[in-house]
Amino acid sequence: MSKNPETPVFTISTAATLLGISIPTLRMYEKEGLIVPFKKESNQRLYSQTDLDRIRCIRETINKDKISIAGIKRILSMIPCWDILRCTEQDRINCLAFKEHTNPCWDYNHTTGICGTKNCRECDVYLNFAECSKIKSHFISITLNRNS
């Protein structure tokens, strides 16, 4: 049971071993806001299979595609969360994620709107854009379906 790939089961050391990287690197990705691992009450991190896949994708973008972390953050900041979550205009006005373009939306402490009640780790915006290549195809479908 619990074959659910979203379930957080790996400690940071096993995650690091599985990924072939060091523990500080994992902490660094988190500090930069690229990943949102599960946290136990004791503040201990746990990673799911989906988390590992996401981190592999991030590493490929950094190491193979040569896109810096700041670049990845700006790309992720373009995900139209306001559209996906159907924010109200009032929500948008108060939302740094909407106004800025430096960090993914899950980097901000949302207190108002839909995001105020959500856990980013379980949010569609976070879950559906693990691969940043998906962002362009999302915009493609928006533009192509607009006038249908």
Added chain:
Amino acid sequence: MSKNPETPVFTISTAATLLGISIPTLRMYEKEGLIVPFKKESNQRLYSQTDLDRIRCIRETINKDKISIAGIKRILSMIPCWDILRCTEQDRINCLAFKEHTNPCWDYNHTTGICGTKNCRECDVYLNFAECSKIKSHFISITLNRNS
């Protein structure tokens, strides 16, 4: 006369001096596909005032925002040129700029469609997105106006 900021008037050495950078750097940006300077019949480059502004913006993104050139290219590749130029479906099928997400559209040698007849340097897609921060706001207006 010719106060038009689009007119190519600066040689590469004066452009480099005005920008405070070296000539090889300017050639590098061009080789990477970030800029498309005017070229005389003799292959000599000329830069306009708009070109200089664009290059300043690129430099700020690289040096201040810490976004790598590969990152800028991926961001620029997300500009919905197919939507701006109203490409046909047939155009899109043949278009690398539509399918890939590594280079801005003006990096590809278009032979078919609207782009086949255009000079990228004078294209709306190139001209309107000198600042890559404009891309997100473009998507904002698309998503917000969609259901109006």
Added chain:
DNA sequence: GATACTTGATAATTATAAATATCAAGTTCT
């Protein structure tokens, strides 16, 4: 026709991002 530019290409340099090592202190778990 001579001086000062340009071209592309390669090599060397500089800057800095990404990753790791190490630390003291606090948890987890048998």
Added chain:
DNA sequence: AGAACTTGATATTTATAATTATCAAGTATC
């Protein structure tokens, strides 16, 4: 209680992106 983890933080190392220097050959300009 003790062995093996965890936490955050700082310092260091490594990798490599960004920039510049230099070259021979061609072009512009006076």
